[in-house]
Amino acid sequence: xxxxxxxxxxxxxxxxxxxxxxxxxxxxxxxxxxxxxxxxxxxxxxxxxxxxxxxxxxxxxxxxxxxxxxxxxxxxxxxxxxxxxxxxxxxxxxxxxxxxxxxxxxxxxxxxxxxxxxxxxxxxxxxxxxxxxxxxxxxx
Numbered sequence: 093x094x095x096x097x098x099x100x101x102x103x104x105x106x107x108x109x110x111x112x113x114x115x116x117x118x119x120x121x122x123x124x125x126x127x128x129x130x131x132x133x134x135x136x137x138x139x140x141x142x143x144x145x146x147x148x149x150x151x152x153x154x155x156x157x158x159x160x161x162x163x164x165x166x167x168x169x170x171x172x173x174x175x176x177x178x179x180x181x182x183x184x185x186x187x188x189x190x191x192x193x194x195x196x197x198x199x200x201x202x203x204x205x206x207x208x209x210x211x212x213x214x215x216x217x218x219x220x221x222x223x224x225x226x227x228x229x230x231x232x
Contacts, residue, residue, distance in 0.1 A: 184190065195201040 192203075196203070
């Protein structure tokens with residue numbers, strides 16, 4: 093490949109200075125854009141304040157819930173002890189010895205020494221079909 097002939101670009105010369113024109117009014121200059129950092133700082137401070145209020149509010153709500161929880165746990169413990177007491181009372185009331193004592197002392201009942209069972213005749217059967225038999229293991 094053959095080398096391309098080098099071409100040189102024409103050199104630029106500096107521009108001639110512009111003529112100054114004196115204006116009759118005040119001199120105008122380009123001003124920098126206004127700084128808006130104050131708005132950003134205010135927005136960040138407001139967000140931080142809202143966040144802080146939210147955290148304090150949640151903390152207060154958590155404290156109220158913890159207090160309510162402790163009250164409910166105390167109520168549960170009291171009710172559980174009441175249930176235990178009532179179950180003990182039911183056990184005492186259901187004791188066979190107690191029932192026997194009430195039957196003999198208050199109701200005038202006596203223990204049966206020779207129990208007998210009567211079987212009732214089915215509906216529509218003759219009364220002679222009913223039998224009586226002696227106590228458990230007795231002869232029919």
